[in-house]
Amino acid sequence: MRMLDDLDRRLLRLLQDDASLGSTELAARAGASAASCWRRVERMQRDGIIQGYHVAIDPKALGLMVEVSLRVSLDKTHANAFDEFINEARKIRHVNEIQTFLGRVDVRLNVLARDMAHYQEIYRRQILALPHIADIEALMLVANVKNSEALPL
Amino acid sequence: MIDLDDTDRAILRALQNDGGQSAAAVGKKVGLSQPACWRRIKALQTAGVIRPRAVVLNKESLGFGVSVFLGIKLATKGRVSLEDFERAVTAIPEVQVVQHVLGLYDYRLRVVARDLADFERVLRRRIMTLPGVGDVEANVVLSEERRDISL
Numbered sequence: 001m002r003m004l005d006d007l008d009r010r011l012l013r014l015l016q017d018d019a020s021l022g023s024t025e026l027a028a029r030a031g032a033s034a035a036s037c038w039r040r041v042e043r044m045q046r047d048g049i050i051q052g053y054h055v056a057i058d059p060k061a062l063g064l065m066v067e068v069s070l071r072v073s074l075d076k077t078h079a080n081a082f083d084e085f086i087n088e089a090r091k092i093r094h095v096n097e098i099q100t101f102l103g104r105v106d107v108r109l110n111v112l113a114r115d116m117a118h119y120q121e122i123y124r125r126q127i128l129a130l131p132h133i134a135d136i137e138a139l140m141l142v143a144n145v146k147n148s149e150a151l152p153l
Numbered sequence: 154m155i156d157l158d159d160t161d162r163a164i165l166r167a168l169q170n171d172g173g174q175s176a177a178a179v180g181k182k183v184g185l186s187q188p189a190c191w192r193r194i195k196a197l198q199t200a201g202v203i204r205p206r207a208v209v210l211n212k213e214s215l216g217f218g219v220s221v222f223l224g225i226k227l228a229t230k231g232r233v234s235l236e237d238f239e240r241a242v243t244a245i246p247e248v249q250v251v252q253h254v255l256g257l258y259d260y261r262l263r264v265v266a267r268d269l270a271d272f273e274r275v276l277r278r279r280i281m282t283l284p285g286v287g288d289v290e291a292n293v294v295l296s297e298e299r300r301d302i303s304l
Contacts, residue, residue, distance in 0.1 A: 016208055053171075058203070061155070069252075097299050098298050099298075139224070144251075146242075148249050
Protein backbone atom coordinates (compact mmCIF):
# COMPACT_ATOMS: atom_id res chain seq x y z
CA MET A 1 0.00 0.00 0.00
CA ARG A 2 0.99 3.57 -0.72
CA MET A 3 2.71 5.37 2.15
CA LEU A 4 0.95 8.42 3.53
CA ASP A 5 2.84 11.69 3.46
CA ASP A 6 2.57 14.74 5.73
CA LEU A 7 -0.29 16.31 3.76
CA ASP A 8 -2.32 13.07 3.90
CA ARG A 9 -1.85 12.89 7.66
CA ARG A 10 -2.72 16.55 8.05
CA LEU A 11 -5.96 16.00 6.12
CA LEU A 12 -6.85 12.98 8.25
CA ARG A 13 -6.19 14.93 11.45
CA LEU A 14 -8.40 17.79 10.25
CA LEU A 15 -11.19 15.40 9.26
CA GLN A 16 -10.94 13.64 12.64
CA ASP A 17 -11.46 17.02 14.32
CA ASP A 18 -14.32 18.07 12.08
CA ALA A 19 -15.65 15.85 9.32
CA SER A 20 -18.14 18.47 8.18
CA LEU A 21 -15.42 20.78 6.83
CA GLY A 22 -16.11 21.86 3.25
CA SER A 23 -13.40 21.29 0.67
CA THR A 24 -12.30 24.96 0.52
CA GLU A 25 -12.06 25.21 4.32
CA LEU A 26 -10.24 21.88 4.51
CA ALA A 27 -7.74 23.02 1.87
CA ALA A 28 -7.18 26.36 3.60
CA ARG A 29 -6.42 24.68 6.92
CA ALA A 30 -4.22 22.03 5.32
CA GLY A 31 -2.32 24.73 3.41
CA ALA A 32 -2.75 23.15 -0.01
CA SER A 33 -4.94 23.67 -3.04
CA ALA A 34 -8.54 22.48 -2.96
CA ALA A 35 -7.97 20.29 -6.01
CA SER A 36 -5.02 18.42 -4.55
CA CYS A 37 -6.77 17.98 -1.19
CA TRP A 38 -9.84 16.61 -2.93
CA ARG A 39 -7.67 14.16 -4.92
CA ARG A 40 -5.97 12.91 -1.77
CA VAL A 41 -9.18 12.47 0.20
CA GLU A 42 -10.66 10.68 -2.81
CA ARG A 43 -7.65 8.37 -3.01
CA MET A 44 -7.67 7.60 0.72
CA GLN A 45 -11.35 6.70 0.37
CA ARG A 46 -10.55 4.42 -2.56
CA ASP A 47 -7.70 2.78 -0.61
CA GLY A 48 -10.06 2.12 2.28
CA ILE A 49 -8.11 4.31 4.72
CA ILE A 50 -11.19 6.50 5.03
CA GLN A 51 -13.94 3.93 5.51
CA GLY A 52 -16.87 6.29 5.77
CA TYR A 53 -18.57 8.65 8.14
CA HIS A 54 -20.30 7.98 11.39
CA VAL A 55 -22.99 9.91 13.22
CA ALA A 56 -23.06 9.03 16.92
CA ILE A 57 -26.42 9.08 18.68
CA ASP A 58 -26.57 10.01 22.37
CA PRO A 59 -28.50 7.19 24.05
CA LYS A 60 -29.73 9.59 26.75
CA ALA A 61 -31.53 11.64 24.11
CA LEU A 62 -33.49 8.49 23.29
CA GLY A 63 -34.45 8.03 26.92
CA LEU A 64 -31.80 5.35 27.53
CA MET A 65 -30.40 6.74 30.77
CA VAL A 66 -28.59 3.65 32.08
CA GLU A 67 -25.45 2.27 30.45
CA VAL A 68 -23.68 -0.77 31.88
CA SER A 69 -20.53 -2.52 30.77
CA LEU A 70 -20.84 -6.24 31.53
CA ARG A 71 -17.57 -8.16 31.74
CA VAL A 72 -18.20 -11.83 31.21
CA SER A 73 -16.03 -14.86 31.84
CA LEU A 74 -17.14 -17.97 29.98
CA ASP A 75 -17.01 -21.61 30.90
CA LYS A 76 -14.35 -22.64 28.41
CA THR A 77 -14.80 -26.37 29.05
CA HIS A 78 -17.49 -26.09 26.34
CA ALA A 79 -15.84 -26.14 22.93
CA ASN A 80 -18.33 -23.69 21.38
CA ALA A 81 -18.79 -21.45 24.40
CA PHE A 82 -17.72 -18.23 22.62
CA ASP A 83 -19.79 -18.76 19.47
CA GLU A 84 -22.91 -19.87 21.28
CA PHE A 85 -22.71 -17.05 23.80
CA ILE A 86 -22.15 -14.36 21.15
CA ASN A 87 -24.90 -15.70 18.86
CA GLU A 88 -27.40 -15.44 21.68
CA ALA A 89 -26.08 -12.06 22.92
CA ARG A 90 -26.61 -10.60 19.41
CA LYS A 91 -30.34 -11.27 19.78
CA ILE A 92 -30.66 -8.95 22.77
CA ARG A 93 -31.67 -5.63 21.29
CA HIS A 94 -30.39 -3.62 24.25
CA VAL A 95 -26.83 -4.83 23.69
CA ASN A 96 -25.12 -2.33 21.39
CA GLU A 97 -21.47 -3.48 21.61
CA ILE A 98 -19.84 -6.89 21.84
CA GLN A 99 -16.08 -7.30 22.22
CA THR A 100 -13.99 -10.41 22.80
CA PHE A 101 -10.65 -10.20 24.62
CA LEU A 102 -7.38 -11.78 25.40
CA GLY A 103 -7.10 -11.28 29.14
CA ARG A 104 -8.96 -12.01 32.33
CA VAL A 105 -12.27 -11.01 30.74
CA ASP A 106 -13.55 -13.06 27.79
CA VAL A 107 -16.41 -10.95 26.45
CA ARG A 108 -17.80 -7.50 27.11
CA LEU A 109 -21.41 -6.52 26.46
CA ASN A 110 -22.51 -2.90 26.54
CA VAL A 111 -26.12 -2.67 27.69
CA LEU A 112 -28.41 0.36 27.31
CA ALA A 113 -31.59 0.62 29.37
CA ARG A 114 -34.25 3.22 30.15
CA ASP A 115 -33.81 3.09 33.93
CA MET A 116 -32.63 0.76 36.69
CA ALA A 117 -35.85 -1.25 36.71
CA HIS A 118 -35.55 -1.78 32.96
CA TYR A 119 -31.88 -2.73 33.34
CA GLN A 120 -32.72 -5.23 36.07
CA GLU A 121 -35.32 -6.83 33.81
CA ILE A 122 -32.88 -7.11 30.90
CA TYR A 123 -30.19 -8.48 33.20
CA ARG A 124 -32.37 -11.11 34.86
CA ARG A 125 -34.45 -12.22 31.90
CA GLN A 126 -32.00 -11.96 29.01
CA ILE A 127 -28.40 -11.63 30.16
CA LEU A 128 -28.45 -14.32 32.83
CA ALA A 129 -30.21 -16.62 30.32
CA LEU A 130 -27.15 -16.52 28.02
CA PRO A 131 -25.28 -19.83 27.72
CA HIS A 132 -21.89 -20.76 29.27
CA ILE A 133 -21.49 -17.83 31.68
CA ALA A 134 -18.97 -18.54 34.43
CA ASP A 135 -18.88 -15.06 35.97
CA ILE A 136 -20.18 -11.54 35.32
CA GLU A 137 -19.00 -8.19 36.66
CA ALA A 138 -20.82 -4.96 35.99
CA LEU A 139 -19.42 -1.46 35.60
CA MET A 140 -22.10 1.20 35.57
CA LEU A 141 -21.41 4.35 33.60
CA VAL A 142 -21.37 7.51 35.70
CA ALA A 143 -19.96 9.93 33.13
CA ASN A 144 -18.27 9.97 29.75
CA VAL A 145 -15.09 11.97 30.34
CA LYS A 146 -13.64 11.46 26.86
CA ASN A 147 -15.18 9.72 23.90
CA SER A 148 -13.38 9.95 20.63
CA GLU A 149 -12.56 7.59 17.82
CA ALA A 150 -9.63 9.79 16.84
CA LEU A 151 -6.32 8.06 16.22
CA PRO A 152 -3.04 9.68 17.35
CA LEU A 153 -1.82 10.43 13.81
CA MET B 154 -34.68 15.97 26.20
CA ILE B 155 -36.60 16.71 23.01
CA ASP B 156 -39.57 14.72 21.83
CA LEU B 157 -38.72 12.72 18.75
CA ASP B 158 -41.43 11.99 16.23
CA ASP B 159 -41.53 9.15 13.70
CA THR B 160 -39.74 11.21 11.06
CA ASP B 161 -36.89 12.04 13.48
CA ARG B 162 -36.54 8.37 14.31
CA ALA B 163 -36.48 7.47 10.62
CA ILE B 164 -33.72 10.06 10.09
CA LEU B 165 -31.73 8.62 13.01
CA ARG B 166 -32.09 5.10 11.62
CA ALA B 167 -30.85 6.25 8.21
CA LEU B 168 -27.89 8.13 9.70
CA GLN B 169 -27.02 5.27 12.05
CA ASN B 170 -26.91 3.02 9.02
CA ASP B 171 -24.66 5.32 6.99
CA GLY B 172 -23.42 8.59 8.44
CA GLY B 173 -21.93 9.71 5.13
CA GLN B 174 -25.26 10.40 3.45
CA SER B 175 -26.21 13.92 2.40
CA ALA B 176 -29.33 15.56 3.78
CA ALA B 177 -30.88 15.07 0.33
CA ALA B 178 -30.24 11.31 0.39
CA VAL B 179 -31.60 10.95 3.93
CA GLY B 180 -34.60 13.12 2.96
CA LYS B 181 -35.39 10.88 0.03
CA LYS B 182 -35.50 7.85 2.34
CA VAL B 183 -37.77 9.46 4.89
CA GLY B 184 -39.96 11.45 2.50
CA LEU B 185 -38.66 14.96 3.12
CA SER B 186 -37.22 17.63 0.84
CA GLN B 187 -33.50 18.37 1.18
CA PRO B 188 -34.02 21.68 3.07
CA ALA B 189 -36.64 20.19 5.42
CA CYS B 190 -34.41 17.20 6.16
CA TRP B 191 -31.35 19.43 6.66
CA ARG B 192 -33.30 21.52 9.19
CA ARG B 193 -34.31 18.40 11.10
CA ILE B 194 -30.73 17.09 11.18
CA LYS B 195 -29.51 20.49 12.41
CA ALA B 196 -32.19 20.52 15.11
CA LEU B 197 -31.15 17.01 16.23
CA GLN B 198 -27.53 18.21 16.43
CA THR B 199 -28.45 21.35 18.37
CA ALA B 200 -30.49 19.31 20.83
CA GLY B 201 -27.51 16.99 21.34
CA VAL B 202 -29.32 13.91 20.02
CA ILE B 203 -26.59 13.36 17.44
CA ARG B 204 -22.97 14.37 17.48
CA PRO B 205 -21.31 16.03 14.49
CA ARG B 206 -20.33 13.68 11.69
CA ALA B 207 -17.04 11.87 12.38
CA VAL B 208 -14.72 10.29 9.86
CA VAL B 209 -14.21 6.53 10.25
CA LEU B 210 -10.60 5.57 9.58
CA ASN B 211 -9.20 2.10 9.01
CA LYS B 212 -7.08 1.62 12.15
CA GLU B 213 -5.14 -1.35 10.82
CA SER B 214 -4.14 0.24 7.53
CA LEU B 215 -2.91 3.28 9.46
CA GLY B 216 -0.72 1.02 11.57
CA PHE B 217 -2.81 0.80 14.75
CA GLY B 218 -3.05 -2.93 15.24
CA VAL B 219 -3.93 -3.09 18.93
CA SER B 220 -6.87 -1.85 21.00
CA VAL B 221 -6.87 -2.44 24.74
CA PHE B 222 -9.59 -1.90 27.33
CA LEU B 223 -8.30 -0.90 30.75
CA GLY B 224 -9.95 -0.96 34.13
CA ILE B 225 -8.33 1.47 36.55
CA LYS B 226 -8.76 1.74 40.28
CA LEU B 227 -7.53 4.86 42.01
CA ALA B 228 -5.11 4.09 44.84
CA THR B 229 -5.54 7.08 47.04
CA LYS B 230 -9.16 8.09 46.90
CA GLY B 231 -9.77 11.32 48.72
CA ARG B 232 -6.15 12.41 48.50
CA VAL B 233 -5.96 12.74 44.75
CA SER B 234 -8.60 14.74 42.97
CA LEU B 235 -10.63 13.08 40.27
CA GLU B 236 -10.19 16.26 38.22
CA ASP B 237 -6.39 15.90 38.23
CA PHE B 238 -6.63 12.29 37.13
CA GLU B 239 -9.21 13.06 34.44
CA ARG B 240 -7.28 16.02 33.09
CA ALA B 241 -4.09 13.97 32.81
CA VAL B 242 -5.69 10.86 31.33
CA THR B 243 -7.72 12.69 28.68
CA ALA B 244 -4.55 14.44 27.48
CA ILE B 245 -2.96 11.13 26.42
CA PRO B 246 -3.47 10.91 22.64
CA GLU B 247 -3.61 7.09 22.61
CA VAL B 248 -6.50 7.13 25.09
CA GLN B 249 -9.73 7.30 23.08
CA VAL B 250 -12.34 6.67 25.72
CA VAL B 251 -12.43 7.57 29.41
CA GLN B 252 -15.51 6.62 31.41
CA HIS B 253 -16.05 7.23 35.09
CA VAL B 254 -17.77 4.05 36.29
CA LEU B 255 -19.14 2.43 39.43
CA GLY B 256 -18.09 -1.08 40.28
CA LEU B 257 -14.86 -3.02 40.57
CA TYR B 258 -12.97 -0.17 38.85
CA ASP B 259 -13.24 3.60 38.98
CA TYR B 260 -12.46 4.25 35.31
CA ARG B 261 -12.78 2.41 32.02
CA LEU B 262 -10.33 3.34 29.28
CA ARG B 263 -9.98 2.43 25.64
CA VAL B 264 -6.41 2.72 24.37
CA VAL B 265 -5.17 2.35 20.80
CA ALA B 266 -1.56 1.42 19.98
CA ARG B 267 0.56 0.32 17.05
CA ASP B 268 1.41 -3.07 18.56
CA LEU B 269 1.85 -4.70 21.96
CA ALA B 270 5.30 -3.15 22.44
CA ASP B 271 3.84 0.29 21.72
CA PHE B 272 0.98 -0.46 24.14
CA GLU B 273 3.47 -1.42 26.84
CA ARG B 274 5.24 1.91 26.34
CA VAL B 275 1.94 3.82 26.73
CA LEU B 276 1.03 1.74 29.79
CA ARG B 277 4.37 2.19 31.56
CA ARG B 278 5.19 5.75 30.67
CA ARG B 279 1.78 7.37 30.56
CA ILE B 280 -0.89 5.31 32.32
CA MET B 281 1.07 3.97 35.31
CA THR B 282 2.43 7.46 36.00
CA LEU B 283 -1.03 9.10 36.20
CA PRO B 284 -1.78 10.84 39.51
CA GLY B 285 -3.46 8.47 41.95
CA VAL B 286 -3.48 5.42 39.69
CA GLY B 287 -3.74 2.11 41.54
CA ASP B 288 -4.80 -1.26 40.17
CA VAL B 289 -4.78 -1.54 36.37
CA GLU B 290 -6.28 -4.43 34.44
CA ALA B 291 -5.72 -4.75 30.70
CA ASN B 292 -7.75 -6.78 28.21
CA VAL B 293 -6.62 -6.84 24.58
CA VAL B 294 -9.48 -6.62 22.07
CA LEU B 295 -9.63 -9.62 19.74
CA SER B 296 -12.87 -8.82 17.95
CA GLU B 297 -15.49 -6.14 18.12
CA GLU B 298 -18.97 -5.61 16.78
CA ARG B 299 -21.18 -2.60 17.24
CA ARG B 300 -24.86 -2.73 16.71
CA ASP B 301 -27.38 -0.03 16.03
CA ILE B 302 -29.28 1.34 18.98
CA SER B 303 -32.85 0.16 18.49
CA LEU B 304 -35.13 3.06 17.65
